[in-house]
Amino acid sequence: MALYGSHFFEAVQTSGFFPDGKFFVDGVPKNGLTPADIKAKFNATRRDPNFDLKSFVLDNFNFEQKEFTYLPDPNIPIAEHITRMWDHLTLAPVQPTAHSSLLPLQHAHVVPSPRFSEPYYWDSYFTLRGLIADSQRLIREGRIPEAFKLRQLAAGMVQNFADMIDEYGFIPNGARTYYLDRSQPPVFALMVRELGKLAPSAMTTYLPQMMAEHSFWRDGADQLQPGQAHRRAVMLEDGSVLARHWSDIDLIIGNEGDDAGEEKEWDADRHEPSRLREEAFHVDEKTAANSDTDAALALRAAAESGHDFSTQRWSEDGMTLETMRTPDILPVGLNALLYMNERIIAQAAGQAGERGAAGYYRQLARDRKTAMRKHMWDPEAKHFADYLWRERRKSPVRSSDTAFPLFARMASGKQARRVEQAVREDLLVPGGIRTTATETGQQWDNHIWAPVAMVAVEGLDNYRSPLGRLASADSPLAVPLKPIAACLRNGRGRLADIIANRFMRTVQNNYQMDGEIWEKYRSNGQRGGGGEYKVQRGFGWTNSAWAVFAERRREQQLRIPRPFRLPGH
Structure with missing residues (x-):
């Protein structure tokens, strides 16, 4: 969604209007409106005392969700x-x-x-x-x-x-x-x-x-040295190459996203909204705010695994999303x-x-x-x-x-x-x-x-x-x-x-x-x-x-x- 990262997007996804965060990002602007049109309308009217964000969204977006038309019948084999x-x-x-x-x-x-x-x-x-x-x-x-x-x-x-x-x-x-x-x-x-x-x-x-x-x-695998990683490829200390789950979100938003050759020192920008999952923005925002790791990347990488989520496998403490470390694990x-x-x-x-x-x-x-x-x-x-490649040991899970x-x-x-x-x-x-x-x-x-x-x-x-x-x-x-x-x-x-x-x-x-x-x-x-x-x-x-x-x-x-x-x- 081209609105991703805007104040309007954040306002809608954190409002709680839609219990499922996917609902809004699947919406389509009405009447040929562009994302720029919608942001302009939002900025022009949002300070009006009578402004209602939910009404604004419903007035400017079409939402189509397929529903089943059949009636459940356990008598059918x-x-x-x-x-x-x-x-x-x-x-x-x-x-x-x-x-x-x-x-x-x-x-x-x-x-x-x-x-x-x-x-x-x-x-x-x-x-x-x-x-x-x-x-x-x-x-x-x-x-x-x-x-x-x-x-x-x-x-x-x-x-x-x-x-x-x-x-x-x-x-x-x-x-x-x-x-x-x-x-x-x-x-x-x-x-x-x-x-x-x-x-x-x-x-x-x-x-x-x-x-x-x-x-x-396997991108980048042939240029790695032992102990290095690039995107989804990891070279272990013995020179063997195995794969991990990853997200290219930093490449998409214009940042350097790999950690080849050295440990990346994440700064405060690791929690910037533009790195959170669009379809789960509100829950990811809460997780990232309480995490000391790069939660945005770990959550996206865990989503790539298809097992989203298993804190037993992807989290350091085995229980909380805040300690997820998916890129450190070779599944x-x-x-x-x-x-x-x-x-x-x-x-x-x-x-x-x-x-x-x-x-x-x-x-x-x-x-x-x-x-x-x-x-x-x-x-x-x-x-x-699973193998914890940074710690050089097998997962106990x-x-x-x-x-x-x-x-x-x-x-x-x-x-x-x-x-x-x-x-x-x-x-x-x-x-x-x-x-x-x-x-x-x-x-x-x-x-x-x-x-x-x-x-x-x-x-x-x-x-x-x-x-x-x-x-x-x-x-x-x-x-x-x-x-x-x-x-x-x-x-x-x-x-x-x-x-x-x-x-x-x-x-x-x-x-x-x-x-x-x-x-x-x-x-x-x-x-x-x-x-x-x-x-x-x-x-x-x-x-x-x-x-x-x-x-x-x-x-x-x-x-x-x-x-x-x-x-x-």
Whole structure:
């Protein structure tokens, strides 16, 4: 929003008129007014005794929020409910009007819930997985046009992100101008891989964009010396390079934003309003005012992580936003995803006949795997942990990110066994798998989330025995079991079944109570809470996880070797 940083913007965002700070920054000036026009009107009238700020805002801005038009009906089977929800969550291509904060999108896209009028980066990978899984069910039921529509939607989402990489050099947090300072966990290559299972040419088609995005995450790495950092790249004392989350807000507002070569001495300007998140301005202002660190940068970087927020992981004291130190942390999940990126790009480069590039990315993957096993594997705690690179030690926090190296197939068999034990000890709960074991009031602590469940289940599946692919006694689908099944599954296979089935039961139990599928759930399986906005219904990636797990269960029962393909795909 071009009004960001003005007295008018600060007055509105600190007024409390709108309980959700995102509401105002998604507004669009009325009647062709420019931001300069609005600031001039505001300055000319704000000292009038009869001036009312809320009325001024409503008189000069249009606010459009998508609302669901369906009536919740728990009597509709949940699988069919999910299929119907795609239409409610799908928005048309976007050509933004003047002074809108929306970014242009040439293809239809899926949003998480009515609160959001734009797609979000890492949400979209898990959503794409759900679209493809749901299309499988529709094909079996003979509903080919509906299945084809879902797959076209998935392909369009990939193209939208490719367009963003071409335009901005990376994929923003979400399709809004106020997200252009940061990205989210890099899953574009994973989306391309999934699309490539249906249309193999996708791997080479999107190779340039996969390479470009990887360069964004590794920018400056080749110029670093041990102990230095530049943007998202950090070189450790042994010369290995790993990644962190960051925000380019200082580059955007014209300040020097990296800390390559030395520790930046932040002055009073670290709390200047122009560095706070536009969509969460008021809460960030309060946090920054009570922080002795660069809270504005740490909050933005944590938003890039997708885990916004987990004070257990991102804060020094484990409890408060004021002590957040996100740029000082090298996350397990982020680096596992970059390892996957490097492997996928190497594969695509090989298919394209670019042998030199394929070898380069394979070497990057090997180097990252070696560094992660050295710096992130904790042999005493027996799990993968985030790395505190300035302190040269592993984080003591056990989080669900410990499953990411299994998801990426980069853990050893022994490490996988230890991770399985760690998850059972601290993270397995009645509702599924939780993010962390401590309640902090933040939504990414001690909560159950769809992407966490999907990563854990697929990661554990990667290390299970081939004979373990049979139905589980913990299934909410009440499928009869063969008595021998329990004897054939190994521990990781059983745990994957338990997590998937508990998650499905959590979603289904809540659906039967209120006809809704929720953004997140508490560890006991009830509707979730916490965070900067009320818990959302809808919900894109939760629908997807249920659909993916249902398809997984069916494939276990019938041993289907691979997805059906539509004609021409």
